[in-house]
Amino acid sequence: MNTRSLSFRLVAWYAGVLTIVFVLLGGLTWLFLRHYLNTNVLGIQERRAQQIADTLLTPATRIDEQRLRQQVEALYAPEVNGRFIRISAADGRLLYVCGVPRDGSFDPSQVPQAGAAPLPWARKQPLAGTALLIAAVGARAGDGSRYVVEVGTSSAATEATLAHVLGVLAIGLPVAVGVAVAGGFVLVRRALKPVESIALKAEDISLHNLSERLPVVQSGDEIERLSVALNRMIHRLEDAVRSSKQFVADASHELRTPLTVMRGELESLAQDAGLGGETRETLGSVLEEVDRLGEIVDGLFALSRLDAGEAPAERVRFDLGELAATTAGQMSLLADDKRVSVSCESAGGVTVEGDRARLKQVVVNLLDNAIKYTPSGGQVRLAVRREAGFAVLEVSDNGIGIPANALPHVFQRFFRVDRSRSREQGGAGLGLSIVKSICSAHGAEVEVSSSPGQGSTFRVRQPLAAGPALQS
Ligand SMILES: Nc1ncnc2c1ncn2[C@@H]1O[C@H](COP(=O)(O)OP(=O)(O)O)[C@@H](O)[C@H]1O
Ligand SMILES: [Mg+2]
Incomplete structure (x- = not known):
C-alpha cells in the first residue's frame, strides 16, 4: 500500500x-x-x-x-x-x-x-x-x-x-471506525476515478493523436477544471505542432521548384563544350550537392505529408513478395555498381493491403541502406513470408552493422551513425524515418537487429490482407 x-x-x-x-x-x-x-x-x-x-x-x-x-x-x-x-x-x-x-x-x-x-x-x-x-x-x-x-x-x-457497556464500546468502536474507513476508502477511490481515467488518456495522447481530448466529468470541481485546462493545453500544443508541420510542408514544397530549375540549368550549363576541366568538375560537384539537397527536400516533403496523416493515394491488395522482387530487380544496377549481390526469396501469396507506392518506398529505402552500408563483395538478402497472420518482409545484409548504442535512434529524423561517412554516401538520415512513418500508417511494425561488423536485419511485420491480391 x-x-x-x-x-x-x-x-x-x-x-x-x-x-x-x-x-x-x-x-x-x-x-x-x-x-x-x-x-x-x-x-x-x-x-x-x-x-x-x-x-x-x-x-x-x-x-x-x-x-x-x-x-x-x-x-x-x-x-x-x-x-x-x-x-x-x-x-x-x-x-x-x-x-x-x-x-x-x-x-x-x-x-x-x-x-x-x-x-x-x-x-x-x-x-x-x-x-x-x-x-x-x-x-x-x-x-x-x-x-x-x-x-x-x-x-x-x-x-x-x-x-458490559464498556465491553460493547470496546468492540463497537473499532468496528464502527473500520466500517467508516472502508466506506471512506471506497468513496475516495470513486472520487479519484476521473483522475485515473484522465491520466490513462493523457498517457495515450502523443504527437500522432493530438486531436484527441481528455474526458471531462462535469462535476463542477477541481477535477473538471484540471481536465478542461489540460484539454486547452493539448489544443494549444496541437496548434503549435500543426503550424510547425505546415511550415516544413510549405518550405519543402516551395524549395522543390527552384531546385528543379537549378538542376536543369546546371545540367544545360554542363553540356557547354567550351567549359574548362576544372569548371566542369566544380559544376559536377555542385550538381551532386543539388541532387542531395533535392533528396533531402523530397524526404522532408514525404515525411510532412505522412505526418499530416494524408490519406494514402490508393489502398489496394497486392503481393508483397512480388513487390519485393520487382524492386530488387530495379535496384540491381546500384548493387552491381558496388559489387554487392542481392537475393530475394518469397513464399508467394503473401497478400497485404495498402498504398503500393509507399510500401515500395519502404523496400527501396531498406534495400538502399543495405547496399550502401555493405562493402563490396557482401550479400543482401530480401525475404518475404507469412508468420501467424502477418506478412513479414526481411532485409538483411552482412555489412558494417550498427553499434548497440545507436540502434534505438536509427528511426529518428536526420540520425546517422557516422555523419561523415554517411555524408560521403549521400544519405541525410531521413530514409528510416520515412520507413517508420509509412509502416505506422499501414498498421505495420518495423524493427532492427544488428551486430557491428557482421550485418543488420530490418524486419517489417504487417497484417495480412483478407482475400487474394489484385493483379497489377
Ligand atoms: N543496413 C544498414 N547497415 C548499417 N547501418 C545502417 C543500415 N541501415 C541504416 N543504417 C544506419 O542508420 C542510419 C539512418 O539510416 P537512414 O535513415 O536510411 O539514413 P541515411 O541512409 O540517409 O543515412 C544510417 O545513417 C546508418 O548509419
Ligand atoms: Mg537511407
Missing part, C-alpha cells in the same frame, strides 16, 4: 479524527451513565433510609432496640435482599446493624461509621473486594433523641452494567 498516496492520507486522517471523536463520545457516554446509575441507586437508598426513619423511628417515643431489630428484619429482610442497614444513635452507639447478606458480598461490620458528617449524605464506600453505595439520613424520635439511619447496597450490579 502506498502510504504517500492522496487516498491513503485522506482515509488515514479521516480514520484518526473519527477514532478520536468516537473515543471521546464513548468515554463521555460511559461517564454519564456511571454518574446516572450511581445517583439513581444512591437516591433509592436514601428514600429507603428516610422510609425507615419515618416509619420506625420518628413515631416512637422511646426506641426499643429489640423491637426495632424485629421490625427492620420483618419489613426489609436485609440479609435476603443483600442490603446494608445500620441504625445508630447520634453519639455513635449502635442500635441495629444487619448481618452478612446471603450472597456474602460484603461484611457489615467492616463498614466504617461516618462520624460527624452532616446529614443527609450519600457516598460510595469501598470495601475489601467490593464497594457499597450508602445513603444516610437523620431521624428524631418522639423523646427528642437523634439517630442516623444508613441504607446501602453493593455496587456490583451497577459495576457489571458499566463493564
Whole structure:
C-alpha cells in the first residue's frame, strides 16, 4: 500500500479524527451513565433510609432496640435482599446493624461509621473486594433523641452494567471506525476515478493523436477544471505542432521548384563544350550537392505529408513478395555498381493491403541502406513470408552493422551513425524515418537487429490482407 498516496492520507486522517471523536463520545457516554446509575441507586437508598426513619423511628417515643431489630428484619429482610442497614444513635452507639447478606458480598461490620458528617449524605464506600453505595439520613424520635439511619447496597450490579457497556464500546468502536474507513476508502477511490481515467488518456495522447481530448466529468470541481485546462493545453500544443508541420510542408514544397530549375540549368550549363576541366568538375560537384539537397527536400516533403496523416493515394491488395522482387530487380544496377549481390526469396501469396507506392518506398529505402552500408563483395538478402497472420518482409545484409548504442535512434529524423561517412554516401538520415512513418500508417511494425561488423536485419511485420491480391 502506498502510504504517500492522496487516498491513503485522506482515509488515514479521516480514520484518526473519527477514532478520536468516537473515543471521546464513548468515554463521555460511559461517564454519564456511571454518574446516572450511581445517583439513581444512591437516591433509592436514601428514600429507603428516610422510609425507615419515618416509619420506625420518628413515631416512637422511646426506641426499643429489640423491637426495632424485629421490625427492620420483618419489613426489609436485609440479609435476603443483600442490603446494608445500620441504625445508630447520634453519639455513635449502635442500635441495629444487619448481618452478612446471603450472597456474602460484603461484611457489615467492616463498614466504617461516618462520624460527624452532616446529614443527609450519600457516598460510595469501598470495601475489601467490593464497594457499597450508602445513603444516610437523620431521624428524631418522639423523646427528642437523634439517630442516623444508613441504607446501602453493593455496587456490583451497577459495576457489571458499566463493564458490559464498556465491553460493547470496546468492540463497537473499532468496528464502527473500520466500517467508516472502508466506506471512506471506497468513496475516495470513486472520487479519484476521473483522475485515473484522465491520466490513462493523457498517457495515450502523443504527437500522432493530438486531436484527441481528455474526458471531462462535469462535476463542477477541481477535477473538471484540471481536465478542461489540460484539454486547452493539448489544443494549444496541437496548434503549435500543426503550424510547425505546415511550415516544413510549405518550405519543402516551395524549395522543390527552384531546385528543379537549378538542376536543369546546371545540367544545360554542363553540356557547354567550351567549359574548362576544372569548371566542369566544380559544376559536377555542385550538381551532386543539388541532387542531395533535392533528396533531402523530397524526404522532408514525404515525411510532412505522412505526418499530416494524408490519406494514402490508393489502398489496394497486392503481393508483397512480388513487390519485393520487382524492386530488387530495379535496384540491381546500384548493387552491381558496388559489387554487392542481392537475393530475394518469397513464399508467394503473401497478400497485404495498402498504398503500393509507399510500401515500395519502404523496400527501396531498406534495400538502399543495405547496399550502401555493405562493402563490396557482401550479400543482401530480401525475404518475404507469412508468420501467424502477418506478412513479414526481411532485409538483411552482412555489412558494417550498427553499434548497440545507436540502434534505438536509427528511426529518428536526420540520425546517422557516422555523419561523415554517411555524408560521403549521400544519405541525410531521413530514409528510416520515412520507413517508420509509412509502416505506422499501414498498421505495420518495423524493427532492427544488428551486430557491428557482421550485418543488420530490418524486419517489417504487417497484417495480412483478407482475400487474394489484385493483379497489377
Ligand atoms: N543496413 C544498414 N547497415 C548499417 N547501418 C545502417 C543500415 N541501415 C541504416 N543504417 C544506419 O542508420 C542510419 C539512418 O539510416 P537512414 O535513415 O536510411 O539514413 P541515411 O541512409 O540517409 O543515412 C544510417 O545513417 C546508418 O548509419
Ligand atoms: Mg537511407
